[in-house]
Amino acid sequence: MAKHRSSGRNATRRTQLIGLTAALAAAAGTTTVGLSSSATGPANASGSTGLNPSQAEALTAARIDRRDLGSRDASRIDLSLAATRKAAAETAAKQRAARLAANATLTQRRSLALAAAKAAAAKKAAANAKALAAAKEEALAKAAAIKAAAAPDIVLPTTGYHLTARFNQAGGRWAHNHTGLDFAAPMGTPVRSVMAGEVIQADFEGAYGRQVKVRHSDGTVTSYSHMSEFDVSVGDSVEAGTMVGRIGMTGNTTGPHVHFEVLPGGGSPIDPEPWLRKHGLNP
Numbered sequence: 653m654a655k656h657r658s659s660g661r662n663a664t665r666r667t668q669l670i671g672l673t674a675a676l677a678a679a680a681g682t683t684t685v686g687l688s689s690s691a692t693g694p695a696n697a698s699g700s701t702g703l704n705p706s707q708a709e710a711l712t713a714a715r716i717d718r719r720d721l722g723s724r725d726a727s728r729i730d731l732s733l734a735a736t737r738k739a740a741a742e743t744a745a746k747q748r749a750a751r752l753a754a755n756a757t758l759t760q761r762r763s764l765a766l767a768a769a770k771a772a773a774a775k776k777a778a779a780n781a782k783a784l785a786a787a788k789e790e791a792l793a794k795a796a797a798i799k800a801a802a803a804p805d806i807v808l809p810t811t812g813y814h815l816t817a818r819f820n821q822a823g824g825r826w827a828h829n830h831t832g833l834d835f836a837a838p839m840g841t842p843v844r845s846v847m848a849g850e851v852i853q854a855d856f857e858g859a860y861g862r863q864v865k866v867r868h869s870d871g872t873v874t875s876y877s878h879m880s881e882f883d884v885s886v887g888d889s890v891e892a893g894t895m896v897g898r899i900g901m902t903g904n905t906t907g908p909h910v911h912f913e914v915l916p917g918g919g920s921p922i923d924p925e926p927w928l929r930k931h932g933l934n935p
C-alpha cells in the first residue's frame with residue numbers, strides 16, 4: 653500500500669519534474685520549448701495537458717521572464733549598439749573636428765607665412781627701391797661731376813689747328829687790319845662755340861663766308877667764319893664745345909680755316925688771344 657502510494661507519488665513527482673524541466677528548458681531557449689512542447693503534448697502556454705496550474709503558471713512566468721529578459725537584452729543590445737554607434741559617431745565627429753582644426757591651423761599658418769613672406773618681399777622691394785634711388789642719385793651726381801669736369805666753361809674753337817693770322821695783322825687780303833684769330837685745320841674739322849650762349853646768326857656773310865655768331869651770358873659775342881656748313885640755327889642754345897659748323901673755305905680765304913672773333917657787348921672786335929688766355933686757354 654505504502655509502496656503503491658509511494659510509486660503514485662513518484663509518478664506525480666516525475667510528471668511535475670518533466671513539467672518543470674520543460675518550463676526551465678522553455679526558459680532557456682525556443683528550440684527546447686518546441687521539443688518540450690512535443691514531449692508534453694500539443695499544449696499552448698497555459699498547457700492543460702500534463703501541466704498542473706502551478707506548472708503552467710511557472711512556465712508562463714518563465715516565458716514572460718524570458719521574453720522580458722530577451723527584450724531587455726535586445727534593448728540592452730540596442731542601447732549598447734546605439735551607445736557604441738553614438739560613441740563612434742562622437743569619436744568620428746571629434747576626429748573630423750580635429751582634422752578641421754588642424755586644417756584651419758595649417759591654413760592659418762599658411763596665411764600667416766604668406767603674409768610674412770609678402771611683408772618681407774615688400775620690405776625688400778622698398779629697400780631695393782631705396783637702394784636704387786640712392787644709386788640713381790649717386791650716378792646722377794657722378795654724371796654731373798663728370799659733365800662738369802668734361803664740360804669746361806670755355807674751349808678753343810677747333811682742334812688740330814695752327815694759327816695762320818693774328819689780330820690786327822696787316823695783309824693784302826683784308827680791307828683793314830685783321831679783325832680776328834685764324835685757326836687753320838683740315839676741311840670738315842668741327843668748329844665749336846667757345847662758351848655757352850645763344851646763336852644770334854647763322855648765315856652767309858660776304859667776305860666772312862658761312863658765319864655763326866653766339867652771344868654769351870656776359871654779352872660778349874664770338875663769331876666763326878669761312879665754314880663749310882652750319883650745324884646750328886639762330887635761336888639755338890649752345891654749350892661750351894657745341895659744334896656750330898665745320899672748317900671750310902667760304903668767303904675771302906686762301907685755305908681752310910676758321911676766322912674767330914671776340915666782340916665785347918657785340919661791338920668792335922678785340923684781340924682774341926689775351927681774351928682766351930684770360931679765360932685760361934692758350935691758343
Ligand SMILES: [Zn+2]
Binds near residue numbers: 817834912
Ligand atoms: Zn681770319
